[in-house]
Amino acid sequence: MRGPTGGQVPDTARQQALSDFLRPQNPMSNVVGFGHGVKWTDGQPTGEEAVLVFVTQKVPESMLPERDVVPRQMDDGTPTDVVAVGHVSAQRQRSQQRIPGQRAQESQQGQAEGSMAEQLAPPLLEEMPGLQQAGPQLLTRKLRPCPSGFSVGNVRITAGTLGSVVYDFLPGATTDPPAPGIGVPGKYYILSNNHVLADSNRAGIGSPIVQPGPFDGGVDPQDRIAILDRFVTIQFAPQIPLERHNNVVDAALGTVSFQDATRDQYFSGPPRAWRRKANVAVGDLVKKTGRTTNLTMGRIIAVDATIDVNYGTAGTARFRDQILTTNISAGGDSGSLVTSFDNVALGLLFAGSSVVTVCNHLENVRSLLRVEISEQLA
Known part of the structure; x- marks a missing residue:
């Protein structure tokens, strides 16, 4: 993997993203994709590598069923960040x-x-x-x-x-x-x-x-x-x-x-x-x-x-x-x-x-x- 400005989702995280976020049966609500990027906190890039989870719109976790909540990190420890991308x-x-x-x-x-x-x-x-x-x-x-x-x-x-x-x-x-x-x-x-x-x-x-x-x-x-x-x-x-x-x-x-x-x-x-x-x-x-x-x-x-x-x-x-x-x-x-x-x-x-x-x-x-x-x- 390259540094925090480039690279690809690690293979293990990619497979998990496909099976969890874009699963064929009952896909996660609003999720339309994922990719490699950097995590954002309070509107600022942290430089920390993350799996970006693309959604049509952000919904408060309290309004989502547990199955549709994106985990804070992947199983291999890679952090996640939810990004609203609209309707592509x-x-x-x-x-x-x-x-x-x-x-x-x-x-x-x-x-x-x-x-x-x-x-x-x-x-x-x-x-x-x-x-x-x-x-x-x-x-x-x-x-x-x-x-x-x-x-x-x-x-x-x-x-x-x-x-x-x-x-x-x-x-x-x-x-x-x-x-x-x-x-x-x-x-x-x-x-x-x-x-x-x-x-x-x-x-x-x-x-x-x-x-x-x-x-x-x-x-x-x-x-x-x-x-x-x-x-x-x-x-x-x-x-x-x-x-x-x-x-x-x-x-x-x-x-x-x-x-x-x-x-x-x-x-x-x-x-x-x-x-x-x-x-x-x-x-x-x-x-x-x-x-x-x-x-x-x-x-x-x-x-x-x-x-x-x-x-x-x-x-x-x-x-x-x-x-x-x-x-x-x-x-x-x-x-x-x-x-x-x-x-x-x-x-x-x-x-x-x-x-x-x-x-x-x-x-x-x-x-x-x-x-x-x-x-x-x-």
Whole structure:
């Protein structure tokens, strides 16, 4: 295990958390997941490693049956801390009626609430070296070449966010990551979520992807930017019981012409490198540019979270090995690339609530889709 700013739930505590907090039969009331982090007391981080137990809302112990009370510590002695995360759902733009002739935009959700979110809040933009105050931006318009951070979506959905432009592992490479300069990428892709580019497993390979997304006025074929190439299938309940889920990414690719999209993150520039998940730590500052909330910053709360995510009509999916941050997103931001302040790619945003945002580790996205976002490893 790493120090108090990073690491994973010990195996014994993880197994106990799965069996006690997310038990298949009669699960604990309000519990939606758990992860590794630090314990908080009186609104302050103590630095003491803890198993964070995620609940939709905190309820006084006196109002809970004994079976639903989270123990003060795990059987191996690891302390616990209960964290209210609200109702976590996939964050593509929700279906709403558009006013004819206008681009529709969803108002930003409430800022992170509670003592943990307040204490982990990032500094103001003007206090951050190398960044300037960002005013409201219109990221729902059509643009070619399209920067990352703009509205995009399969013709079957509303709208999400174009995360980045990636390319196949270079042919002939013998290292991971491949050595720079070996071979020529066979294809270029836009990267976003499965539920943005593939409609939660339901879209066919080769189906059109438009920019901006349909909710923002994009229509096929005149606004087509890509076609669906491949995606990682998401397991949903009730079709598959939650305890059997093995979801680690919500990710998909659309084949794009080189000249139609760019690796530049709107306002922030291109990712200069990517980071292995072992080096992503609790407390790290992160940022993203997304279709709805534009440029936002936050801090990492957990780096190996297991959490249940609501996908509406598609069902509920349990994800493991996820990054949780303070709230940096709203509906329509799904697919945003999450980076460090110096543009090192860390994760792919896909879900959240008014309190937290949930992201896939970029290393998992990269390995499962077999694509490269940058030749540099940081």
